[in-house]
Amino acid sequence: MDQTKERRIHIxxxxxxxGEQAPGATLDPERKVALAGQIVKLGVDVLEPxxxxxxxxxxxxxRQISRLYPQVEIVGFARAVKADIDAAVRATEDAQRRRLHxxxxxxxxxxxxQLRISRADVIRIAREMVAYGKQxxxxxEFSPMDASRTGVEFLIEMVETVIAEGATVINLPDTVGYxxxxxxxxxxxxxxxxxxGADKVEFSAHCHNDLGLAVANSLAAIxxxxxxxxxTVCGIGERTGNCAMEELVMALELHKERLNxxxxxxxxxxxxxxxxx
Numbered sequence: 001m002d003q004t005k006e007r008r009i010h011i012x013x014x015x016x017x018x019g020e021q022a023p024g025a026t027l028d029p030e031r032k033v034a035l036a037g038q039i040v041k042l043g044v045d046v047l048e049p050x051x052x053x054x055x056x057x058x059x060x061x062x063r064q065i066s067r068l069y070p071q072v073e074i075v076g077f078a079r080a081v082k083a084d085i086d087a088a089v090r091a092t093e094d095a096q097r098r099r100l101h102x103x104x105x106x107x108x109x110x111x112x113x114q115l116r117i118s119r120a121d122v123i124r125i126a127r128e129m130v131a132y133g134k135q136x137x138x139x140x141e142f143s144p145m146d147a148s149r150t151g152v153e154f155l156i157e158m159v160e161t162v163i164a165e166g167a168t169v170i171n172l173p174d175t176v177g178y179x180x181x182x183x184x185x186x187x188x189x190x191x192x193x194x195x196x197g198a199d200k201v202e203f204s205a206h207c208h209n210d211l212g213l214a215v216a217n218s219l220a221a222i223x224x225x226x227x228x229x230x231x232t233v234c235g236i237g238e239r240t241g242n243c244a245m246e247e248l249v250m251a252l253e254l255h256k257e258r259l260n261x262x263x264x265x266x267x268x269x270x271x272x273x274x275x276x277x
Contacts, residue, residue: 005260006260007262008227008262008263008264009222009227009228009252009261009262009263010228010229011043011046011249012044012047012229013047013048014231014237015236015277016036016039016047016048016049016050016061016065017051018242019237020050021238022241028057032065034276036049036069038273039233040069040072042265042269044072045228045264046074047072047075049074050077051077051078052076052077052084052088052090052091052092053078059087062076062091063092063094066091066092066098070096070097073097074095074097075092075099075100075101075141076089076098076099076101076137078100078133080125080126081129085102088101089133100133100140101143101171102133102142103143103144103145105144106155107146107147107150108150109146110145127161127162127164130142130162130165138168139168139169141169141171142170142171143171144158146173146176147175148178148184149178155187156194159198160197163196169204169228170203171205171206172191172203173205174208175208176210178210179217181213181219184207184217185220185223185224187224188203188205188224188225192225203225203227204227205221205226205228205243206243207221207230208238209241212240215244215251218248219251222259229243231243231245232245233245233246233274234277236277245265249263249265249267249270
C-alpha cells in the first residue's frame with residue numbers, strides 16, 4: 001500500500017436500517033424517505049435504507065429512496081436467504097448504483113446457539129447465496145456476522161469462499177461490540193494479508209458500541225487498511241448503538257495529516273442531520 005497517497009474512506013450510512021433497531025425507534029416510510037434526503041445531503045457515499053423483506057412498508061421505503069437519490073450507492077440488505085435476496089433486488093432495482101449486502105453468522109457461538117448448523121453448512125450457504133445474488137447485482141457486500149469472535153482460520157476460509165463467488169466488499173463486523181482496537185485492527189491485517197483474492201476487494205468495518213469502543217475500533221480498522229466504515233448518525237442502533245458518524249468523521253478530520261485519509265462528508269450539514277435524526 002502506498003503510504004504517501006491519501007486514502008478516501010467511504011462512509012456507509014446505516015441509520016435507516018441498523019439505526020432503526022435502537023430500542024423504541026421506528027420510522028414510517030414517509031419519515032424514512034425524508035431523513036434519507038438529509039443524510040444524502042450530508043455527503044455519505046453509501047446508503048442502507050432498510051431491510052426490504054421485513055415488511056411491505058420497509059420494502060416501499062427502500063424502493064422510493066432508490067428512485068430519489070441517484071447520487072449515492074443504495075444497499076439492499078438481506079440475510080443469506082433467497083426470499084431476502086429477491087426482496088432486496090426488487091426494492092433497489094430502480095437505483096442508479098446499488099449493491100446487495102448479504103450476512104450470515106460465522107462465529108461458533110452463533111452457529112451453535114443461533115443457527116444450529118455446522119461450519120461446513122454455513123460455508124455452503126454463503127457460497128450458494130453469493131452466487132445466487134451475483135445473478136442480479138454486480139456489487140455484493142458480504143458480512144460474516146460476529147467476525148470478531150470467529151476463529152481467524154475459519155473466517156479466512158469464509159472470506160475466500162465468497163470472494164471466489166463474486167463478493168466485491170468484505171465487511172468484518174464487531175457485531176456484539178466485543179473487540180478491543182488492537183485485536184480488531186489485527187483481524188483486518190491478517191485477513192487482508194492471508195485470504196486469497198483479498199487484494200481484489202474492498203474491506204469495510206461495522207462496529208457496535210457495547211463497550212464504548214465503536215469509534216476506536218473503526219479507526220483501528222482504517223489504520224489497518226479498511227476503506228469503508230459503516231456508521232449511524234448520533235451512533236444510534238441496536239443495544240448501545242453503532243459507530244457514531246460525526247465522531248468518526250471529525251476524528252479523521254482532526255488527525256487528517258497523521259492518518260492521511262479523507263471523507264466526502266460535508267461538515268456544515270452534520271448538526272442539522274443530527275437534529276433531524
